[in-house]
Each structure stands twice: as C-alpha cells, then as structure tokens.
Amino acid sequence: MEEVPTEISIITLNCWGLKYISKLRRERLAEIGHQIAIADPQPHIVALQECWTQEDYRSIRRQTRFILPYGKFYHSGAFGGGLAILSLWPIEESTVFPYSLNGRPTAFWRGDWFVGKGVAHAKIRYGSGPKHIVEVFNTHTHAPYEHGPNDSYICHRTAQSWEMSKLLRGASDRGHLVLALGDFNMLPMSLEHRIITANAPVRDTWRVLHPDSSVGPADHPSERARRRPIPTAEFNIHENGAASDGPYNTWRWTKAQQKLLGPGKPEVIVAPDTIDQRGKRLDYIFAGCGDVATLGGGWVVRRVSVGMMMRHPDLRCSLSDHFAMEATLVFHPIESPGTGHPADKLPVRMTATTRFGPDSDTIMDDKEDKALHNGTYLQSPVPSECRGSKSLDSQLMAALREQDPLPGAAYDEILAMISKYVARERSQRRWRARHFFASVAVSVACFVAVWFSPGNYVAFILMLLSSLGLVAGTIDGLLALLFFKSELRALKEFQWQITNAKAAAGGDAVSVPDNTDDNQGW
Structure with missing residues (x-):
C-alpha cells in the first residue's frame, strides 16, 4: 500500500446512458471516459449513474484504467441499476442495497421499478491502517415525474433518503470515512435533504463552502421565499451548483437551438449573463470526516465545483443532460488550541463553454436581454474571497459538533x-x-x-x-x-x-x- 493520501478528489455524474433512448449514447459516454482520464485534479473516486450497459462501462474503464485501476459495475433489477464506482484504491467489498419503496411495475413506461434502484456500496481501502477506509454509497433515487403536492413519488424518495441515512450512519459508526454520491432527485434543504444531514453525520459539501446557495430553481416556492434576485447561468454554476436544467446544457435547449449543433458546425456559446430560472442542484456529494480520534484529524472540504461542462469535440453537444459535481477533501490534523489555518481562497473555475466574445453566437431571447439590462437578476458570482467559506479548523469543529435533529x-x-x-x-x-x-x-x-x-x-x-x-x-x-x-x-x-x-x-x-x-x- 502506498503512502496514505492527504487529499481525495471525487466526481459524481449522471451519464444519461439509457439504451435505445438517450441520444448519441455511445459517443457521449466514450468522451465522458476520456474527460475523466484527463481531469485535473486527477480523481481518486468516481461514481456514475445511468451507465446502463456493460458496453458503456467497459468503454469508460478502458480509458480510465491507468488512473482508476479498480471499478465495479452493479447489477440489480430486471434491466440493471445503472450504477458504477471507479477507484484509485482497491475495492475490498461491494454490496447493492435495494430500496424497499421503488416505484410501481404498473408505471412500466417510467422504468424505476424495473431497474431495481438502490444504493451501490463499495468499501475502499486507501491506506494500511485499520481506519484507512472510505465507504462509498452511490445512488440514483426515484425520479420526480410530478411536482408540488401532486408528486406521487415523494413518499418513495423520502423513504429512500431515510434508508440511505441509516447506511451512512452505520458506516460512520464503524469509524470509516463516508461518501454519499449520486443523483438524489431532491432540492437542497428539502425534507429528503434534511433527513440525510440530520440522521447521518455527513455534510453537503457544496453547502459547506456555499452556505447561502439556492434551495431550488428561481421559480420554486422555497427559493422565491428567500427574495433573492433571479440568477444568471454563470452565477448558478459557480455559486448555486446548479448542475441540472441550466442553459449551458445543450440537452435542455429547444429543438431549433439543438439544430445549430453538429459535426462541422461552429460552436454556439451561451452568454454567462443569460437568465437561468430553471437551473437546480439534484446531484450531491455528502461526506463525513472519518474517525477523528483514531486518525488524529478529519477530512474537510477544500474544493467543490460543477464539472464536465465541456461539449463533445465533434458533436458539439453536452456530454450528458447533467453536469458533474466535483469535490476535493483534504485531511486536516487536529491542531492545538489557538493555532488554526486560514480559509482556502480558490479561484472560480472557468470552462471552455463559458467563454464568449463580441462576435460569438449567443442564446438569449428578448425577454432575457431585457431582464439583464433592467438588472433584475444576479449577473456575476460573488467574489471567491467573499463566499464565507469556513476555515479548515472551523469545518472540522462544526463536523464534530452534535447534529441538529429533525424537528x-x-x-x-x-x-x-x-x-x-x-x-x-x-x-x-x-x-x-x-x-x-x-x-x-x-x-x-x-x-x-x-x-x-x-x-x-x-x-x-x-x-x-x-x-x-x-x-x-x-x-x-x-x-x-x-x-x-x-x-x-x-x-x-x-x-x-x-x-x-x-x-x-x-x-x-x-x-x-x-x-x-x-x-x-x-
């Protein structure tokens, strides 16, 4: 076993790899594998959802095997759960925990019951010590086909969050570092979200560094109640972690806009100040801090970001209908009282798809343009030094404090x-x-x-x-x-x-x- 790492970089991505349904599936998932292989920082653990076929999984494994030599494709249900975990370190154990409430066979056109959704678990050893273990839980919960009080599957997702929280609490009680990754199909601070963070000793890594981030799309009642300005696409990416349904993702464009894409066509750039009323965060990285008493310190959050925003180099489309969530945890030793460390000041990470120039094609209608000039929504991210990110010491102390129970x-x-x-x-x-x-x-x-x-x-x-x-x-x-x-x-x-x-x-x-x-x- 190599030297014990002091950092762990994580990626979770819903690949949108439904066989016969997802468009350009093979090409996109092959490029996803390539982008994981060249990612910076190099990932140590990757969780994939909606990677339904062995063909796509093997394609990704071929390209990532040198940086992530260990992997597990999980089998469940009649058609498979679409879950996979890749790792730099050996996977000692793996298990699939099926959800007890998981859709209905009568809704066969939705497929949730038939794929046997559940939690893919991997016990990964990153060092030789008895507590040098990270337990990874990867999931894709039941999709919300309706919204508001008419959501007929809210009871399913609530039960799934409850079952996930029990798994996380059990792993934490064993003194292991705990990671819960995946597409949870829930909004920040929703009941399902609060169940996980209150019933298990884990933190939503995005909210650790962005405690004032949104709790839903701009038109959601919970977000409207905050009376915040409607965000721009750029602000939603860097401040709110809105990896789903935003204007940067080409699979959320209209059919007329998608016709502008394709081999040999010029890249269409979305202006960063485009209004974004639908962007939201459904993908999460929850993390514990490990056995602080045994390890002499704990794992805290150094970096979080929305990733995999690049487009396919030939097809010009987004690689999935979700962007990835990325995080880097760093091991922080316990210091004597009065020492402490300054908070990390990480720059906002720009991607190729967010650059624009005066001659670039943009996608912005008259309504959005009027809203921009009227100043009715947030136009740029808060500077990184003003984000209110906690220092590593305060992060660790906050993680060790007793959690607020559910009321x-x-x-x-x-x-x-x-x-x-x-x-x-x-x-x-x-x-x-x-x-x-x-x-x-x-x-x-x-x-x-x-x-x-x-x-x-x-x-x-x-x-x-x-x-x-x-x-x-x-x-x-x-x-x-x-x-x-x-x-x-x-x-x-x-x-x-x-x-x-x-x-x-x-x-x-x-x-x-x-x-x-x-x-x-x-």
Missing part, C-alpha cells in the same frame, strides 16, 4: 405522507382485486354464451374477449396480491421506524409498540 414537525410530515400514500395504495389494491373477480365473472359468462351462439364469428369474438379480459384481470389480481401487499408492508415498516425515531427524538428511550396489523388499514 417533531418533520416526523409528523413524514407520517402524514405515509398515511396519504397508504390510503392511495389500499384504494388501488381494492380496485385491482375487484377487476380480477369481475374479469373471472365476465370470462365465465362468455364461455356460457358460446354454447348459445351460432357457429360463426360470434363464438370467436366471445372467446377472444374472454381470454383478453381474463389475462388483464389476472395481472391486476397478481398485482393486488403480491405487489400492493408487499408495498403496504414496506410502508408499515417505514411508519414504525419514523414513529420510533420521533419518540426517541422526544426523549423516549423505549421503542414504540407495533400495534398496527393487517386489520387496521394495511
């Missing part, structure tokens, strides 16, 4: 969410069970009617209707018996855990009794 209102919100979702699933289960019995009755009626029908096409139609109806009813019956029953039991388990955690947070050391049974609404 009782948050537990009540989760319990109300579970009750609402249980009522919905019970209604669906009853409807599908009734459909099954109705289809059986209709099928029997059709068979009886065949006896009295003339020997022509009428009998054929009756048999066809009987067969199709019985197949559809049987499928609904199996769903009612198997899927909805198992999901209701998972919800019952989730409810007990939240109720018990609420009681413990209120000072009750005794676990709450499990008084619910199948005759009480489950």
